[in-house]
Amino acid sequence: MLSQSPAYTYVKIKNMDRAFAFYTKILGLKGVRGKGAMRNQWASLKTANGKLWLGPHGASTGLIFIVKDLEKVVKQLKAKKVQFYIPLPMKKHGMKAHIADHPWGRHAWLRDSEGNSVMLFEPKII
Numbered sequence: 001m002l003s004q005s006p007a008y009t010y011v012k013i014k015n016m017d018r019a020f021a022f023y024t025k026i027l028g029l030k031g032v033r034g035k036g037a038m039r040n041q042w043a044s045l046k047t048a049n050g051k052l053w054l055g056p057h058g059a060s061t062g063l064i065f066i067v068k069d070l071e072k073v074v075k076q077l078k079a080k081k082v083q084f085y086i087p088l089p090m091k092k093h094g095m096k097a098h099i100a101d102h103p104w105g106r107h108a109w110l111r112d113s114e115g116n117s118v119m120l121f122e123p124k125i126i
Helices: 016-026 070-079 088-092
Strands: 007-012 030-033 043-047 050-055 062-066 099-102 105-111 117-123
Touching: 016 030, 016 043, 016 050, 070 099, 070 105, 070 117
Parallel strands: 007 050, 062 117
Antiparallel strands: 007 062, 030 043, 043 050, 099 105, 105 117
């Protein structure tokens, strides 16, 4: 089901300016940041075979799968008894359903068998 989905690593950060500078200027990765009000909310950095996403939300570093049909994937995983949850920072921002809708895309969060966070993300444009 997810074997053909690109997977990215999400790194929770405290200071976007500092983190973006570290990954771009010190480690040499190429990247882009959110625009306007989203400037400190996310950054995407390119590696040789994937992407690294930086952001202040979430409990910790985690894994992100990019999917084309979030509703379908969530339904399939729920049928396999996968538990979805709403991360605390998202609850504080008013997220009430397991699938959140944003101008940039939709996402749902689950925990793997070891308790690690996994995000399923359907961008508005793939």
